[in-house]
Amino acid sequence: MLMTDAILITIIAERLLKKQLTELIVEKGAKGYTITDASGEGSRGIRASEFEGRNIKLEAIVNQEVANKILTAVSETYFENYAVITYTENVKVVRGDKYL
Numbered sequence: 784m785l786m787t788d789a790i791l792i793t794i795i796a797e798r799l800l801k802k803q804l805t806e807l808i809v810e811k812g813a814k815g816y817t818i819t820d821a822s823g824e825g826s827r828g829i830r831a832s833e834f835e836g837r838n839i840k841l842e843a844i845v846n847q848e849v850a851n852k853i854l855t856a857v858s859e860t861y862f863e864n865y866a867v868i869t870y871t872e873n874v875k876v877v878r879g880d881k882y883l
Contacts, residue, residue: 787879812849844882
């Protein structure tokens with residue numbers, strides 16, 4: 784089975800950023816993404832209410848160039864004013880041409 788090296792980029796953010804973040808990652812070159820609900824506690828604490836909805840966890844498999852573009856855009860646009868965390872992992876995927 785042929786495996787291709789790729790980057791899994793994960794963004795955990797406030798739900799109100801869902802549309803902006805999905806548009807951003809596609810604009811920067813991601814061919815797709817997965818979104819799941821997320822909850823937890825971080826440096827900004829636990830949400831005071833569920834009014835805003837749960838956080839989202841957005842994941843995409845991309846190449847290093849696209850990952851760098853996404854990380855730069857997210858950090859420059861959202862880190863200062865929103866509860867957002869991003870991280871990457873090196874992964875190996877089957878059917879790499881589907882993602883990269």
